[in-house]
Amino acid sequence: MHYRREVRALRVYFAATALFDPSRAIAPGRTARPESAAAWSLLLWALRRDFGAQTLPGIAVNAAGKPYFPAEPGLRFSLSHTRGCVLCALSDTGEVGADVQVISPKDEPFAARLMSERERADFTLHELWCLREAVYKLTGSGSLRSMPFRREGGRIVSPFDGVECRLYGGIPGCEAAVAAFPPEPLPDRIEEVGVRELQKGVVITPGS
Numbered sequence: 001m002h003y004r005r006e007v008r009a010l011r012v013y014f015a016a017t018a019l020f021d022p023s024r025a026i027a028p029g030r031t032a033r034p035e036s037a038a039a040w041s042l043l044l045w046a047l048r049r050d051f052g053a054q055t056l057p058g059i060a061v062n063a064a065g066k067p068y069f070p071a072e073p074g075l076r077f078s079l080s081h082t083r084g085c086v087l088c089a090l091s092d093t094g095e096v097g098a099d100v101q102v103i104s105p106k107d108e109p110f111a112a113r114l115m116s117e118r119e120r121a122d123f124t125l126h127e128l129w130c131l132r133e134a135v136y137k138l139t140g141s142g143s144l145r146s147m148p149f150r151r152e153g154g155r156i157v158s159p160f161d162g163v164e165c166r167l168y169g170g171i172p173g174c175e176a177a178v179a180a181f182p183p184e185p186l187p188d189r190i191e192e193v194g195v196r197e198l199q200k201g202v203v204i205t206p207g208s
Helices: 034-051 105-114 117-122 125-139
Strands: 010-016 076-082 085-091 096-102 150-152 155-157 164-168 174-180
Touching: 010 034, 010 096, 010 174, 034 076, 034 085, 076 125, 076 174, 085 096, 085 174, 096 125, 105 125, 117 150, 125 164, 125 174, 155 164
Parallel strands: 076 096
Antiparallel strands: 010 085, 076 085, 096 174, 150 155, 164 174
């Protein structure tokens, strides 16, 4: 793949998948779940729009289980999917981790086991879980059950020096988080992509 241009930014996209038809996905999934095809299709959509790519580059998986593009080391991405939604963070300036979780009251009984008193005062269970997942995807380190986070002066403090985190609540019924290393600025908002864009038969205009 040859870049059409440098974007020099971290961008984050999400798509609701209730109407997604995996048989028409523009990219295949890596598991049988429809959300997998939707997540990889969202990544291809972002690559087409931001970089003019027509196909996904070759994919490998690192020791922590995170997929990457061996032939495009300057291009980093993180994918996540949950019931009804997929999330994609794409950057050409540095590593990134991202996660989305559907908000379910059924998960609340786990809060006492997974959250400290300080964390329960600062975050909801789903916010904290998204932060832990995003930072783990970024660093490949830490425990998803006990990684500590806190808020200080409106800023989210992670257990790793030099890691910036941000929560995004603009996805109906979900929480999302993105983590990156400075000086990578985290976007103020995430952009919704219509599910039609992830299915064959739709023309994606680069830079639109």
